[in-house]
Amino acid sequence: MSSLYEDLGHGITRIDTGMIQPELAACYLLESDSEYALIETGTQHTVPIIMALLASRNIDPLQLRYVIPTHVHLDHAGGVGGLMQQLPNATLLIHPRGARHMIEPDKLRAGAVAVYGEQHFREIYGDIIPVAATRVREMQDAEQMKLGRRTLVFYDTPGHARHHFCVHDLQSNGIFSGDTFGLAYPVLTSDKGPFMLPTTTPVQFEPEALKHSIQRLLALKPDCFYLTHYGKVGNPQPLGQQLITQIDAYVAIAQDARQHASDADLEQAIIQRLTTYTLARARVHGCRQTDGQLQQIIAMDMRLNAQGLVVWLQTGA
Numbered sequence: 001m002s003s004l005y006e007d008l009g010h011g012i013t014r015i016d017t018g019m020i021q022p023e024l025a026a027c028y029l030l031e032s033d034s035e036y037a038l039i040e041t042g043t044q045h046t047v048p049i050i051m052a053l054l055a056s057r058n059i060d061p062l063q064l065r066y067v068i069p070t071h072v073h074l075d076h077a078g079g080v081g082g083l084m085q086q087l088p089n090a091t092l093l094i095h096p097r098g099a100r101h102m103i104e105p106d107k108l109r110a111g112a113v114a115v116y117g118e119q120h121f122r123e124i125y126g127d128i129i130p131v132a133a134t135r136v137r138e139m140q141d142a143e144q145m146k147l148g149r150r151t152l153v154f155y156d157t158p159g160h161a162r163h164h165f166c167v168h169d170l171q172s173n174g175i176f177s178g179d180t181f182g183l184a185y186p187v188l189t190s191d192k193g194p195f196m197l198p199t200t201t202p203v204q205f206e207p208e209a210l211k212h213s214i215q216r217l218l219a220l221k222p223d224c225f226y227l228t229h230y231g232k233v234g235n236p237q238p239l240g241q242q243l244i245t246q247i248d249a250y251v252a253i254a255q256d257a258r259q260h261a262s263d264a265d266l267e268q269a270i271i272q273r274l275t276t277y278t279l280a281r282a283r284v285h286g287c288r289q290t291d292g293q294l295q296q297i298i299a300m301d302m303r304l305n306a307q308g309l310v311v312w313l314q315t316g317a
């Protein structure tokens, strides 16, 4: 069974953010020499889950040095403002393109409300609280930060979003990859390992940049990735190749759909093609669910990925 908190060794704890359902979105607590950092925050509703963990371990909130969302999408950074209120010593480390959205979140909020409606937005995300500019530090490509004796190295990784960085933890030789190294829901893991899915959500999906970012992360020769969706995966090289294969297939699928579908039907046509493609891969992978169950599990990602591909076709392809 899934649990809310799991110790992954090397002073790393995986926390279930509680967003929508179990094992959908994670954040991570890192420790070294009694200093702590959080990578990803979940939503505003995740703040009490994180604070309860700190209390249960007798961690003083003042020991929290850094809050580090990989990018400003709300399943990763929605809880930042609420957490920063509870963690008065913490500095927010953020991609240079994301900083202003944390300081003035009106645009982020409006974007989410436009997609979900006010009520649904509140149910999923709670609220978005601004962070004082004096508490924000922008991390440049290849810049390092110390947490106790541990070294974190930040890499600019566009492709999923232009405000996305990944964090290489040298102590565990693992990379906190946000959405850059795709998704792998534990429920879909088979004897062949995790079932990898790329995430091409709107509005900044760029296939060449995403493949380049994945290659760059693999070139660091990490032992594992800590995915936000969801958890730790080992043996990264073949997993990265699976992602790159799928990104190429997604591009071909999107272009084929544009040839055959009207503008009004384009999103639906891409969803259908992506779903067929992904179900076939799941069968080969040995996922134990029926096609109907699989369709339910991947439905949200198929829709979001199709929407991102539509935006890409309209703007970049």
Ligand SMILES: [Zn+2]
Pocket (backbone or CB within 6 Å): 073, 075, 076, 178, 179, 228, 229
């Ligand atoms: Zn995400």
